[in-house]
Amino acid sequence: MELAIDVRDLKKSFGDFEALKGASFKVDENEVFGLIGPNGAGKTTTLRILGTLISPTSGVAEVFGHEVVKEADAVRRILSYLPEDAGAYQYLSGEEYLRFMAGFYASKKETVEEMVQAGRDISGLGDRLKDRVNGYSKGMKRRLLLARALMIKPKLAILDEPTSGLDVIQAYHVRGMIKDYAEGMGVTVLVSSHNMLEVEYLCNRVALINEGKIISEGTPEELKTRYNAVNLEQVFMEATQLG
8 A cells, every 4th residue: 555645754833933843644545544733733734835836944744655755746736625714716616616616626627517516525515516616605615625624535635623613513524525535536545633522533643743743553442542531632632651
């Protein structure tokens, strides 16, 4: 099985602030991998480096064998990145937005229609896709954006806080979309979240990050056994010696 992500001693400083202090982890192909930790732990910085949006100060990050700095164009061709604060064009309908975005990735008209149909299916928004985005709830917008990220069938989907700010019902729908897509399409997904119970539901393996360092890694069951914990929240508290 091919290695999807290989992060080795990754460091990133913003002025005097060290956001990453030597993070290392690996993600296998077709795995749903969770990067979990509190706000400010270094999750989004790691994802932005892997998504080629920013460069590391030092260390190495590879996506399917492509180094994210030296081979940024190759990396961008095989991944889809959904940031926490992503937005959609407010005055397009949901379907117009999906078709507009598909145009950036498809090589011919038939492929555009295939992508848009995939987006329809993934979003589960039905006839509401005919409505303008500015009339959507936050949860509906998030479902549309997630459909946009997944409809292009990337080798790697990077999802930063995919259910942030959603109510219980909408978060449930979004988690289901991610899980169904990952299992159905056999793609690699990297999920960042501070919601550790959510990640426990979604992910095959997880890495705990705190203050810019990976402090533990394994399957949810392995981590719960290792720290004699009932869930990943307790694992994190024990791992950081806060519990």
